[in-house]
Amino acid sequence: MTHPEQPNTEPQNEELQENKYLRRIRSFVLREGRLTKGQQRSLDLFWPTMGLEYQTTPYDMKAVFGREADLVLEIGFGMGKSLVQMAKAAPEKDFIGIEVHKPGVGACLGEAETEGVKNLRVFEHDAIEILNDSIADNSLSTVQLFFPDPWHKKRHHKRRIVQPEFAQLLRRKLKIGGVFHMATDWENYAEHMLDVMKVAEGYSNLSETNDYVPRPDHRPLTKFENRGVNLGHGVWDLMFKKVN
Template structure:
C-alpha cells in the first residue's frame, strides 16, 4: 500500500485513553522497578481491588510526603526519610490494610515503621490511618521488598524485620514462591543490625514448620526461645481482624522470633 493510500488512524476512545493514564500521577507507580532488574520468582502477586474515595484522597495528598516507590535506583537515608536522625527503623513486609501497622506505630512512637506492600487500597488506607491518628513514624513503600532490601537499604540499618501472615503458597509446586527461604534470610541478615529481631507470624501450619526449620538452620540467626520452638504472641503485635477470623475457624497462629547474631 502506498503512502497516498495509507489508512486513516482511528482516534482512540476517550475512555481507553483514560485507562492508560495513571490513576494517581504523583502516587505509587504500577511497576516502580521496571525492567532493569532481573527476572525471578516473586513471593507475591499484585492484588487489584477498588480504591475507595478516602483511600484515593489519602494517596493523592500524602504519597509525596510519606510514600516511596521501590525503584532500586538509590540508597535510602532512613534518618532523612523519617525526618528523625538516629530513629530505629523496623521494616514490615506485607501489611494488608494497615490497621495493625498503625496500632504498632501508635504504641511505639520512638520506632519508625517502613511498611512495604503492593496493594494500592492498603497503601491508601494506611496513609489515611497515619494522618488520622497523627502518626509521624510511618512510611509506606510500594514494590518488591527484595529490591528494597538489596538495593535501597544500607547494611545494618534495620532495627527489626516483621513478616506477618505472608502468602503461604499452599500447593507444593508453589512452595518455591514462599518468602522465608535461605536466600531471603541471608539477604535480610546483612540489613539487620546485630541483635535485631526477625519476627514472623503465620496461621498456616505447614508454612510455620518450614519457617522454623529454615530459620533454625540459618547461620546468622538464633531463636529467642530457649526451647528452640515457637514464641508466644508478643503484646506489641495486635490481634488483627483477619487473625481473629482464623482463630474462630480453629486455626493455630505461630509466632517465630529470631535474633540476628552478633558478629
C-alpha cells in the first residue's frame, strides 16, 4: 500500500486515491441492535451455507453458486425481506446482499430458509470494502441501493454513499449493460443522486424523461414504503445503465 505521504508519481495513484477516499467515508452508523433468539439461531444454522466472509481477492461466483447466472448485488438490505422476495421471484438469477447490521443478516437468513431460497448469499461487512476487494470487475448485472441513509442535514451530505467516486467504483464492477438501480423517499437525496449520475462517465439514464423511472415490478413495495405512500410521501426510483 502506498504511504499517504508518498508523492503521486504513478498513473495508478488516481485510482488509489479514489479507493482511499471511498474506504474512509462511512455512509452508515453502526447501530448494533440486540439479536433475537431466532436471528441468532438463523446465523448459527444458515451462515455456514449462505454467508460470505470478506476477503481481499474476488470470489469466483460461479463456484459459490454452482452455476453461471446474472448476478444481482444489493447494498444495505435491512432485514432482508424484500431481497428474499426478489431472489424467490427470479430463481434464474443469483443474488448477493451486503448489510452491516447483524440482526438484519440473521433475519434475512431466516427468511430465506423459510421461503426455500437457495440463490442468495450475504455479507456482513462494509460495502465499499466488499466492492473493492471481494467482487470481481465486470461481474454484476445489477446493483441495488434502496432507501439508503439520506443524511438529510446539509453538513452531512458528504456522507451520502452516492458520490462520483462511488458511481465509478460500481461502473468497474458492472458488466456492460448492467444497471445501477437506486430508490429513496427523500426528494433532496433523489435530486442529489440524479445530479451525480447524470454527469457520471460511462452511464446512460434509463428514464424516458431523463430523470426518474416508475417503480419496476421486480422491486417489492415494502410495508414501510407503502405506509409512506399512503401518507403522501413520494418515492423516487433511478436506473442507470453502464454503456462503456
